[in-house]
Amino acid sequence: MNNNFEDIIDKSIFQNVIIRNNFIQSTDINIQYTGNAETVKSFGEEWNIFKHSDLSLTETAAKEYFDVFPLEQLNKNWIGVDVGCGTGRWARRISPYVKTLYGVDPSEAINIFMENTKNDDNIIPVKAYAENLPFQDKSIDFALSYGVLHHIEKTEESIAEINRILKNDGIFLFYFYYNLDNRSFLFKCIFLIVNIMRKCISKFPPFLKKITCDLLAAFIYLPCVILAKIVKLIFGEKLAEKLPLSSYRNKNFYIMRNDSLDRFGTPLEKRYSKEQLTKLLKDNGFKNVVFSNNIPYWHGYAVK
Structure with a gap:
C-alpha cells in the first residue's frame, strides 16, 4: 500500500x-x-x-x-x-x-x-x-x-x-x-463421523489442534487422494469423483493441511x-x- x-x-x-x-x-x-x-x-x-x-x-x-x-x-x-x-x-x-x-x-x-x-x-x-x-x-x-x-x-x-x-x-x-444433498448415503454417514471429530478437535489448544489436523491431512486426506487417483486410472473419472476427498486430486499438501484445519478446527459450522x-x-x-x-x-x- x-x-x-x-x-x-x-x-x-x-x-x-x-x-x-x-x-x-x-x-x-x-x-x-x-x-x-x-x-x-x-x-x-x-x-x-x-x-x-x-x-x-x-x-x-x-x-x-x-x-x-x-x-x-x-x-x-x-x-x-x-x-x-x-x-x-x-x-x-x-x-x-x-x-x-x-x-x-x-x-x-x-x-x-x-x-x-x-x-x-x-x-x-x-x-x-x-x-x-x-x-x-x-x-x-x-x-x-x-x-x-x-x-x-x-x-x-x-x-x-x-x-x-x-x-x-x-x-x-x-x-x-x-449439506451433501447431492451425495450418497455412505458419504453422509462419513460426514456424521467427521462432524463428531470436528466438535472434539475444535476444542483443543491451538498447537495440539494444528498437529492433529496436520496428521489428519497426512493420514486421511493424502491416502484418499492417492486412492482416487488410482481409481481414476483404472476405472475412470466417473467412479473416482464419487470417493471422499477426491476433489483434492489436483491440490497440493499445503491446501490439504489448511483445509483440514479449516474443517476440523472450527468451532461452528453450518451446511x-x-x-x-x-x-x-x-x-x-x-x-x-x-x-x-x-x-x-x-x-x-x-x-x-
Whole structure:
C-alpha cells in the first residue's frame, strides 16, 4: 500500500469508522461481540499458520471458484468488498480487475492481510464484523464471501448486510458448505463421523489442534487422494469423483493441511442444500441466484 492511504479512500461510502494509519476500523469492533467469538479467534489462529503469501500454492484451487462468474466479468470502475478476507488470497486475485477492493475481517488475520497486500495500492483493510458492515447503503458494486458465512452465528444478518451495501443489480459471489444433498448415503454417514471429530478437535489448544489436523491431512486426506487417483486410472473419472476427498486430486499438501484445519478446527459450522441457500439469499433481498454445478459445493453468485 502506498503512503497516501487517506487519498485512496472514498470516505463517502463509509459509516461509523475510524481511519488508522494503514487500515479502517469499525467503531463497534471493540464492543462485546454478540456472535461466536471462539470462531473469530480460531480463524485468526488459522490464518497466522497458513498465510497464503505465495498465491501459486493455491492457484489451481482458486480457479474452481470463478467458473460461473469469471474474473473478466468484473469492471475496472467497480468498488468491491471481500467479507471475511482472511489473508487476502481472494482480494489479491480480484484486485487487478476492479477499482478498489476493501477486505473486511474482525480477526487478527487482518494483520496478515495488511502484510500480504502492502504492495497492492487498490486493496484497503477494514477491521469489522460481517453482521455490521461499515458501509453506506447501496455504495458497493460487488461483494464476495468464500467459505466464511457458514462459520458464524448470524449468517442471515450478514447476508442482509451484504445486500444492504450493494447497489441495485450488484453482484454477490458466494461459497457455502453444502449439506451433501447431492451425495450418497455412505458419504453422509462419513460426514456424521467427521462432524463428531470436528466438535472434539475444535476444542483443543491451538498447537495440539494444528498437529492433529496436520496428521489428519497426512493420514486421511493424502491416502484418499492417492486412492482416487488410482481409481481414476483404472476405472475412470466417473467412479473416482464419487470417493471422499477426491476433489483434492489436483491440490497440493499445503491446501490439504489448511483445509483440514479449516474443517476440523472450527468451532461452528453450518451446511445448506441448494434450495435452502436459494431461499436464504432471496429472503434477504437477492432476486437471482446462480449456482455452479462443479466443486466446491455450493458456490455461485446472486444479483440484488
